Amino acid sequence: MTEVIQVSDLEQGYGKTVVLKDINLTVNSGEILALIGPSGAGKTTLVSTIMGMLKPMKGQVTVLDTPMPNRQLLAKIGFMAQTDALYESLTANENLMFFGSMQGISRKALKEKIPYAANIVNLVPDLKKYVKDYSGGMKRRLSLAIALVSDPEILILDEPTVGIDPELRQQIWNELHKLANAGRTILLTTHVMEDAEEADDVMMIRNGAAIAQGTPKQLITEYGVKSSETVFLAAGRQQDAHTNND
């Protein structure tokens, strides 16, 4: 197993505000890492930094042995943003074509890959519809299909399961496991425990700091609780107690 994403001693923020501190994480090829934490914890900032949209204030981010930020490397990352960034006056198919060719895939290859990506998110019958006529959940699924369409080595998904029904969620997870088994590396953020439990590794973030890290099972035994939900609460209480002592 090779290290695909490596973050060491990362400190990140905007101007003088520090959003993230002392973040260390490693994702190996074929692994799924879930970043879990309440909103405002700094998950999206961490994702942006790994993508190279932001330069690290301190520390280092390496993706596929390349220090980030690096523009060319973005071709190997399939990204799904937290907000659905879609062209509403275009059809789903046109959106997939556009972002696919921006990713550097030829039109010919895209014609084969679009049905595959759309199939994973159950959007095949709706490909010809305009995005403005899509429901919130459909837009979310289309965003995921855009991340998948270039068949990238690395998938970075920011809140992929928001607004997606349980049945489809299960289907998406099956597909993500399949991709991971085929050697793809997946990093996703969520604030739902069910998603975290599907991942190989979980990193809990709260107030910009990593408060717990490990496989879901490890964490449950470590904190001596029954579910991962309570792990999060326990770890949070510990962090509060710690900061109060400072």
Place this chain on the structure above:
Amino acid sequence: MRILTMIKRILTEMLRDKRTLALMFIAPLFILSLLYFLFQSNTDQTAALGVRNVDTTLVKAVNNNHVKIHQISSDKSAETIIRDHDYAGVLSQNGDHLTLTLQNSDQSKTAILKQSLQKGQIELKSKAARTAIKTQAKALKKMQAALAAVTRQMGRAGNGKQVAQPAAGKQLKAAPSYTVTTHYLYGSSNSTYFNTLLPILIGFVVFFFVFLISGIALLRERTTGTLNRLLATPIKRGEVIMGYLSGYGIFALIQTLLVVLFTIYVFNIQILGNIWNIFLINILLAVVALTLGLLISTFASSEFQMVQFIPIVVIPQIFFSGIIPVNQMADWLQPVAKIMPLYYGSQSMSDVIQKGATIGDIAPSLGILLIFVVVFLVLNMLSMRHYRQV
């Protein structure tokens, strides 16, 4: 390759947005037509003048197509008469003294009355002068005859004098009656203020609409997050800017051609210079507006804020575009015009249309417009850093 895909996407989006298309192509023509008609009515403006106890010869001299004379017999004050009848002015005479009271709420009417009165006075004076000259001429003729007799007696002293004398006589006869033929380098006697304004207006309309639409289009990309998403692909920042520039540039180009052709063929405007120079100026102006629109949208976080930039970015440019002649402005104000892209565009437009300037004459202005484009492009590139740092 990526740029082509971006252009294609922008074209598809724009063609589906019928309202924006209509705004982009019809609104400029509508505004220009409206201005055309507004300035047409201005040529045969008349001012009503009330006259009291004024010599009929003067009244006759003052009267022309632009003045409507009303005789007043009442002895109310001039102010009351003006208010009651909505006259532009009242002229009253007391002995040798003339008093002109003006309403002055419409300066063009005031100017008509002042001008007509002056003209009338000059006419009367020259008439008086003419009669005086006639009597003088008679006296001169008598003297000349006497002089000729004297010269004959003196014998053939010199030829020069004899030649000079009849010439002087001819000059005297020719002096009082000039006939004036007017030649216009640009336009005709029917030219209105609109003809002066039109070259400036073409440039302004192109600038304004391109600025507005490109600014709002990129803003939409920023607020919906698609710009962010776009920069999460390996596209270069320069490619993004060039994509927008070419995509919206195509529409700006069509719009510019439409506006220029419309003004030339519908308003039948006379162009002394080369029409290709006019296209060149406007296309360059459109590119400046495009890059400026893209840049300004960086500082706006909503369409509403974008519209608020119009009074700051666009309106001052109108003031300095030549609608008010820049060389008549206060000295400290004149350099301000030099930082406005529209100033250079309008100046060269006026030069080409009205003075027949060649490409060499307008090259300096075009060069400055190009500098504006480069500066705005660089600033755009820098502002993209906010989204992605490589």
